[in-house]
Amino acid sequence: MRFSLKHLLLLVGLGVLVVAPLGQGNYIVYMLCSWLIFSIAAMGLNLTLGYAGQISLAQASFMAIGAYTTALLTLAGWHWVVAMPIGLVLCFVVGLALGFPALRVRGHFLAFVTLAFNTLVFLVARNEDWLTGGTYGKFGMPRPDFGIVSTDSQLNFYYFTLIVFVIAAALMWGIVRSPWGRAFRALRENPIRAESLGIDTRRLTLLAFAIGSVYGGLAGSLVSPLVQFIEPGSFAVIHSLRILLMVVVGGAGFFYGPMLGAAVVILLPEVLRFTEGYYLILYATLVIVLMVFCPSGLIGVGSRIRDKLWSRTRDRGDLKQGAQL
Amino acid sequence: MNALTPVMSVRGISKQFDAIKAVDDVSFDVYPGEILGLIGPNGSGKSTLFNCILGQLAADRGTVEVGGQAVSNKRSCDLSKLGIGRTFQQLSVFPEMTVLDNIIVAGQEHEGTMISRLFGAPDAGLTEQAEQMIAFFRLSHLRDEQAGSLSYGQQKLVDAAMAFMAGPNIVLLDEPAGGVNLTMLAGLKERLISYNREHATTFVVIEHNMEFVMSLCTRIIVLAEGAIIAEGTPDQIRSNQMVIDAYLGG
Ligand SMILES: Nc1ncnc2c1ncn2[C@@H]1O[C@H](COP(=O)(O)OP(=O)(O)O)[C@@H](O)[C@H]1O
Ligand SMILES: [Mg+2]
Numbered sequence: 001m002r003f004s005l006k007h008l009l010l011l012v013g014l015g016v017l018v019v020a021p022l023g024q025g026n027y028i029v030y031m032l033c034s035w036l037i038f039s040i041a042a043m044g045l046n047l048t049l050g051y052a053g054q055i056s057l058a059q060a061s062f063m064a065i066g067a068y069t070t071a072l073l074t075l076a077g078w079h080w081v082v083a084m085p086i087g088l089v090l091c092f093v094v095g096l097a098l099g100f101p102a103l104r105v106r107g108h109f110l111a112f113v114t115l116a117f118n119t120l121v122f123l124v125a126r127n128e129d130w131l132t133g134g135t136y137g138k139f140g141m142p143r144p145d146f147g148i149v150s151t152d153s154q155l156n157f158y159y160f161t162l163i164v165f166v167i168a169a170a171l172m173w174g175i176v177r178s179p180w181g182r183a184f185r186a187l188r189e190n191p192i193r194a195e196s197l198g199i200d201t202r203r204l205t206l207l208a209f210a211i212g213s214v215y216g217g218l219a220g221s222l223v224s225p226l227v228q229f230i231e232p233g234s235f236a237v238i239h240s241l242r243i244l245l246m247v248v249v250g251g252a253g254f255f256y257g258p259m260l261g262a263a264v265v266i267l268l269p270e271v272l273r274f275t276e277g278y279y280l281i282l283y284a285t286l287v288i289v290l291m292v293f294c295p296s297g298l299i300g301v302g303s304r305i306r307d308k309l310w311s312r313t314r315d316r317g318d319l320k321q322g323a324q325l
Numbered sequence: 326m327n328a329l330t331p332v333m334s335v336r337g338i339s340k341q342f343d344a345i346k347a348v349d350d351v352s353f354d355v356y357p358g359e360i361l362g363l364i365g366p367n368g369s370g371k372s373t374l375f376n377c378i379l380g381q382l383a384a385d386r387g388t389v390e391v392g393g394q395a396v397s398n399k400r401s402c403d404l405s406k407l408g409i410g411r412t413f414q415q416l417s418v419f420p421e422m423t424v425l426d427n428i429i430v431a432g433q434e435h436e437g438t439m440i441s442r443l444f445g446a447p448d449a450g451l452t453e454q455a456e457q458m459i460a461f462f463r464l465s466h467l468r469d470e471q472a473g474s475l476s477y478g479q480q481k482l483v484d485a486a487m488a489f490m491a492g493p494n495i496v497l498l499d500e501p502a503g504g505v506n507l508t509m510l511a512g513l514k515e516r517l518i519s520y521n522r523e524h525a526t527t528f529v530v531i532e533h534n535m536e537f538v539m540s541l542c543t544r545i546i547v548l549a550e551g552a553i554i555a556e557g558t559p560d561q562i563r564s565n566q567m568v569i570d571a572y573l574g575g
Contacts, residue, residue, distance in 0.1 A: 174443075174444075175443070177447045178442060178443050178444070178445075178447055179429075179430075179433040179434075179436075179442040179443075179445075179447070179448075179449045180442060180443050182422070182426055182429065182430045182433065183430065183433070183434070183442075185419065185421070185422060185426075185430075186419050186422070186430045189419040189420060189421055189422070190417055190418075190419055192381070192413070192417070193413065193417040193418075193419070193487075194419075194430075195400070195401045195402045196379070196381075196401045196402070196404075196405060196411050196413075196417075197402075197405055197430065197431045197434065197487060197490075197491070198402050198405035198406050198434035198435055198491060199402055199430070199434050200402045200434075201402065203439075
């Protein structure tokens with residue numbers, strides 16, 4: 001493997017992530033943690049929606065499943081390292097089940113089905129007091145302690161989140177560039193053709209949901225120890241829409257889209273806060289403008305600018321050799 | 326190889342859409358290595374017949390056997406695994422993937438297992454084979470272009486190449502020459518014949534272009550209003566009065 005500009009950028013990016021919280025106040029570090037966590041959730045939805053083309057408006061409900069599982073188990077004295085995988089397995093199974101409607105309905109209808117599912121999870125979290133603590137939620141979850149280092153300080157928790165994020169991103173990278181990733185894209189672009197080439201589109205659709213949901217669950221399992229307080233409202237439909245916004249704003253189907261989108265959706269409102277009452281209006285306007293002028297998201301804007309600057313006057317490939325055959 | 330043992334037997338396939346009898350009790354055999362043409366006026370049920378054979382549509386009646394095995398009601402991904410390739414009447418490439426990725430994705434599900442496809446090589450070890458296939462269709466200069474940016478005729482070639490990538494025993498091509506310009510048509514025909522010779526792959530070809538069919542196929546079946554009205558060599562078909570009537574009388 002050659003060391004290229006891409007590798008260099010990756011290293012610089014990682015370096016920035018390592019030094020970013022140094023010397024910052026607790027609130028900034030908290031925002032950075034929050035960004036990493038939502039990036040994980042958005043990465044999962046990006047697999048389901050961006051790569052495999054299956055709309056889901058239920059990502060927050062998987063964060064709920066991950067968060068509540070982790071909360072209940074860690075409050076019962078289990079270590080996070082044991083509680084988290086149990087949450088992920090649960091998300092995988094439930095995500096698989098949520099994939100079944102996608103075998104029958106598409107587009108808007110699928111959006112409604114997943115929306116209904118998110119509402120269902122919200123209601124269960126709110127009404128089943130004995131398990132979830134109802135509207136009061138769960139609080140006081142311990143932060144994971146790894147013997148030599150504890151993640152009790154905000155900075156340590158940030159590095160813990162960063163490590164989980166990097167592992168999750170590396171695994172996602174492995175998935176999207178494997179034959180599975182190619183098959184997911186084939187499913188998105190032309191499911192009937194994909195099926196005729198031997199791709200089991202049913203199994204693939206279910207897996208797209210299941211894997212995407214696992215990433216939602218992982219994000220949730222980090223929310224629990226970060227905030228140390230969860231309640232049903234943290235996982236309502238509006239949060240699924242927010243994660244969808246991250247994926248779409250960043251660039252659906254691009255590997256770095258979700259990270260970029262999560263940064264914009266989480267940080268932009270903070271940056272715009274000085275405009276006081278107007279910030280939501282400004283924010284919404286910016287999103288609309290982006291979507292109108294660049295439906296492929298910010299990554300799309302980036303590659304457009306790059307093409308302009310570098311002005312690669314490449315010939316269209318099919319013109320290189322005349323048009324003989 | 327016994328030339329009298331069919332590679333595919335179609336028996337009594339019928340398909341009704343509301344008031345339209347799209348396919349009406351069609352039976353025929355396909356023999357090893359032949360290029361069987363399926364012709365007929367627009368709306369005579371050719372594509373519907375393909376879709377019934379290939380499990381894309383559920384036939385109302387009838388059975389299909391491939392290599393002596395009943396394949397009716399099988400999913401099309403399973404048919405692909407049984408060595409049956411196909412193309413669609415509408416252009417069916419993956420427009421946002423490169424030509425190379427289009428060809429690899431067409432073969433990757435036939436390599437290894439689900440697990441090896443997740444943890445193994447990103448190209449499923451198919452790059453070289455895919456490049457050979459691309460070269461065979463004279464598309465090497467387009468290897469890294471997005472399939473959607475190619476001309477219509479070039480995309481048709483990619484489409485055909487994809488059907489061959491898994492090394493099928495039998496390939497069903499639905500109007501491979503539809504919308505392809507004259508200069509490319511001769512090349513396409515020559516490629517199909519050459520593939521048929523080199524790999525002894527059996528073809529069933531739906532085609533509208535009579536000239537193309539007559540020079541490509543070894544045997545021809547004529548469909549009109551969902552039923553077979555004639556069958557024979559290109560010369561026999563050319564002089565068959567019923568066929569002439571069906572085409573002119575419409
Ligand atoms: N999905 C469908 N629903 C209703 N009618 C259909 C459908 N598909 C094809 N038909 C009808 O069945 C007949 C045969 O169509 P088709 O098989 O596409 O013909 P061909 O491929 O020979 O041109 C036509 O009359 C067509 O309108
Ligand atoms: Mg047709």
